[in-house]
Amino acid sequence: MDHIFGPAREADIDLLHGRLKLRHLVVVVAVADQGSVLRAADRLRLAQPAVTRCLRELEQILGVQLFVRGPRGVTPTPSGEAFLEHARAALAELRRAGERVSGLARGAMGTVRVGTLLAGSSVLLPQAIAGLKRTHPGVTVAVHEATFDTHAPRLLAGELDLIVGRLNPITRLGGLRQIKLCNEPMRLVVRRGHPALAQDAPALAGLLAYPWILPLQQTALRREVEQVFADEGLEPPTDLVECTSILTVRALLRQTDMIAVLPEPIVAADRDLAPLAVPLDRIRRPVGVTLPQGRALAPPATLLLDLLRERAAALAGS
Template sequence: MRAIDLLNGRLKLRHLVLVVAIAEHGSVLRAAEHLRLAQPAVTRSLREVEKILGVELFTRGPRGVTPTLFGDAFIEHARAVLAELRRAGERISGLADGEVGTVTIGTLLAGSNVLLPRAIAALKASRPGITVIVREATFDAQVPRLLDGEIDLILGRLNPIGEQHGLRQITLYGEPVRLVARRGHPARDRRDLDLAALLDYPWVLPLEQTELRRELEQVFRAEGLVPPGDLVECTSVLTVRTLVRDTDMIAALPELVARTDDELAPLPVPLETVRRQVGVTLPAHRAPTPSARLMLEHLRREAAAITS
């Protein structure tokens, strides 16, 4: 197969939509239901794509389908093409009236409980026709979706990046990370409370692949301590707050998260070496859509209001 063969008109846009749907739903049947098509039609179209490409895109099994090596590569490009087409349509619409569109935000723990809701409320007040989609995941999991256009920006603690990653970052404000516990936590009655003493209690920590988790483990090692063994790994702010409120668990949370919950309070054990910058991560070489640009403006305004 030559690359030019994909431009001769045989490969259709519907083929890209279909392949991505099969990958996302894990089966031809579920993809057909999602696309509101008959299963034989989806199967036939999949065979057309595979014939055009000259390779098998999925392996069939009793529980559905799994992308092959060729499938993974084609799906990645298909998603990028569809994302760019969606962006093109939104940009034309946004340039026409600035009243409709979609902005998809990948959110991390920091910024998700105060800044983001305020910015969304401000955006919706001025542009009710814009749909806002919020997706929560780790930074590493969000970056590929950011680069292929499935999300418009990532909001949270800024991770160290380089231009070679195709990303750029905008700092919005500084926010310390605090060790927090419920107000009636027994550790508050201990004299000379330090990090070593807190290891007597269970912890809830971010997932291992997050930058905050790596920084926290460095704090323990700098004190000559082994990181907590009795722990829960979680990045959901709602779950973390509930666990800390209802148990003796200790968590490292952005200061604004603790400040907005009357049942939580910081512990007098500082985390001086943990980075504090909260901001937005964007693709380096792609301009934001009109809707994303409006969202970014409101994030900047609300961040300024929070820190003023």
């Protein structure tokens, strides 16, 4: 923790065990989330002076300034950002502890927070969630869609319980483990009636005449799609939309002559879409679950993980 307090504060760290209170963590996170002491007080249903006093106590304990006050509210200092990372993780751990205890006592009541990626989110995850809700209606499932690079820090911080989607390299992050569930082939997809469907084996070069929908730049799938073009000696599409939202991609495909790269199960489940006869065998990464290393899952998340495994096995055998 030296990166927060500095070597000169090492002798004072023991004081935290007696002086740092849970209310300090709750207040500092609320102030950061609301961007204002007044709004934080309203959110916590406390008087503004009480929030201000609690914040000052915390800054005195740590010996650093946590926020910069401005005319439009407050902004965390670098020290504040560092402490907030740990405060959020500590509160997340306490939340999970409460959910785990209550889940064991009441039959897995609580919330499971899932980060979802493009692959695995269209068929596998909805089926698993539906199965969970049938057997445990008291469990709430919160699904957050984003890229893996966005989800991974939130998973490490305890804001997510697991990530479902294509398995990405995790060596540079550390603290994560992955479970393979199945393979999801990728296909080039267009609307039914698209002019390119009239060709038995359309050439990739000819498809550049149409607009494309590609994943965001920072995704592994985007890099793999661009490598497919490079292997053919082609530049990637320049007339494109960058998007990883299934709903948006489907709507654009149905209404335009755009071409997208989507998991095969999405195409099979949508009568308005059709695959192009262009092989993408090189893009075939396994779909699975990414979990925090060494952190036990709360009962609702364990139930969902079991159902994901069950549904993946069923889909593989169908």
